[in-house]
Amino acid sequence: MSHRTWAIVLAIAGAAAAAAQNSTSAANVEAFEKVWSTIRDKHWDPKLGGVDWQATHDELRPKVEAAKSDAAVREILNEMVGRLKQTHFGIFPGDVYHDLDASGEHDSGDADIGIDLRVIDGRALVTEVYPASPAGAKGVKPGWAILRIGAHDVAPVVSRIREQFADSSLLDLRLNRAVVTRLQGSEGSAVMVEFLDGSNRKIAVDLVRAAPRGKLARLGNLPPTPTWSEWRRLPQDIGYVRFNIFLDPDGLAKTMEEAMKGCRDCRGFVLDLRGNPGGIGGLAMGVAGWFTDKSGQQLGTEYLRGMTLKFVIFPRPRPFLGPLAVLVDGCSASTSEILAGGLKDIGRARLFGTRTAAAALPSVIDRLPNGDGFQYAIANYISQGGKPLEGLGAIPDQEVRLTREQLLQGKDPALDAAVTWIQEQKK
Structure with missing residues (x-):
């Protein structure tokens, strides 16, 4: 191959590399702008806790434009969202985004x-x-x-x-x-x-694969979601209620009514929220109403941009007032945390298990133009005890962790601990 031909090949390769680099750089700048504008427009606090957001933009955009790698851009974006000093805001690599969404x-x-x-x-x-x-x-x-x-x-x-x-x-x-x-x-x-x-x-x-357990329920424009709820009377004369998601008001109400009728004389109740990712926030108030007779109590308050929502409990005519244990774990999120944390804060329930997901806020994960993932929250929630659930979660009164050995033996240590506590309470 002649020197002239090599020169042409190298020139084409160089141009292609430059074009690819420019394309990547443009995508990174687009990603920066999307993160910055999303927080500006959707954060529940228009003042962003006092952070000068425009100054932050003007300071960091040139650094993104000059960044030599995706990792460097990611570091700059995380520095930007880190100035909010709040959880549930972050940037993570595109391959991790792929791991989270394997659909x-x-x-x-x-x-x-x-x-x-x-x-x-x-x-x-x-x-x-x-x-x-x-x-x-x-x-x-x-x-x-x-x-x-x-x-x-x-x-x-x-x-x-x-x-x-x-x-x-x-x-x-x-x-x-x-x-x-x-x-x-x-x-x-x-x-x-x-x-x-x-x-x-x-x-x-x-x-x-078979159809999932339960019946399909629909909320707004969300796709149909399998829902189920169940209750039973444990051998220790303790009621046990479990449901997989807060998305079926009628079905959940029916289960709660049946549980109360069938276990009104029980010495206690266990409400199992492990693995429950949340759903309709208002259902937390409805479930709580089965376990208190005091009017005016609140589970907590949610703050959105231009709106405040108080989670007020409305007691049922014949609520259960005996010992109440709530089971939670790291897969209990959103409405589950609002219910569990609120019941604990008003002194109505004792929590068993592990810390919840600390995801009480409406939190969104978007894919950025450069392929990375961007998580951000759009509201703040303060439980009745005065602390945010966001980033902290509902903390169990008694931590109980699960092991493989216990599972192989057919044991449920969190439920066992809850039953033991209820049995220790005076009737």
Whole structure:
């Protein structure tokens, strides 16, 4: 090849590289502007706590324009949102965004294999196998570890999310969703899941996804969401109520009414909010009304831009006034935290489990023009005790952590602790 030809090739390559660099630089500037303007327009406090937001823009945009790498841009953006000194504002790499949203890796749909799970000590563990589920039919048990879903190992996904969100109260919730979404797909579709069973043997199980538990409920423009609620009377004469989401007012009201009628003479109640991600905020007030006879009490107050919402409790005609235990964990979020934290603050309930997700605020994750993820909150919530749930969460009165060994033995330590406490209370 002649010197002239080499010169042409190098010139073309250089031009292509420059074009790619300019494109990346433009996307980074667009990302900066989107983050800055979103906070300016949507933050609940127009004054941003006294931060001069325009000055921040004018100071940091030139640094973004001059940045030599995506990591450098990310650092500048995190510096900008960090000046708010608030949680639930942050920038994270595009590959982590992909890990959090795996919907494009499998058949679309919300059919599943019929289990609940938590990531404990870095491993995705089955915490419950639903009756008449695909997993139950194949002999899957609580405590089994999920190693592989289809062709993908679970460990690298868990590791990346743990590294990126190590200091985030949302870690448990994000880990859970990352694994759950990989197990979901269209009804009737097949998925191979490799487990580590109770004897630490690797077992590959072929499963056919089935319709999720419960009935579909719809809220506004959101897609239909499976909802279910249940109650039972425990052998210790203690009522137990559990529901997966605050999205079915009629169904939840019916379950609560049945629980009260069937357990009015019970020595206590357990309200299990573990894994409940929230939903309709007003339902927290409705549920709380079953457990107090005092008018005018509040769970807390939410502050949005130009609006204040007070979560006032309206007592039911015949509420249950005995001991009340509430179970929570790192996957209890939003409305679950409002209810649990508020009941604790007014002295009505004792909390058992682990700290909640500290995600009581409406929080959004958007994808930026450069591919990175951007999380931001649009409201502030102060529980009745005077502290924000955002970033702090609802703190259990008695911390109870779950282990794989307990799951393999069929134990539920948080529920056991709650039952023991209720039994210790005077009738």
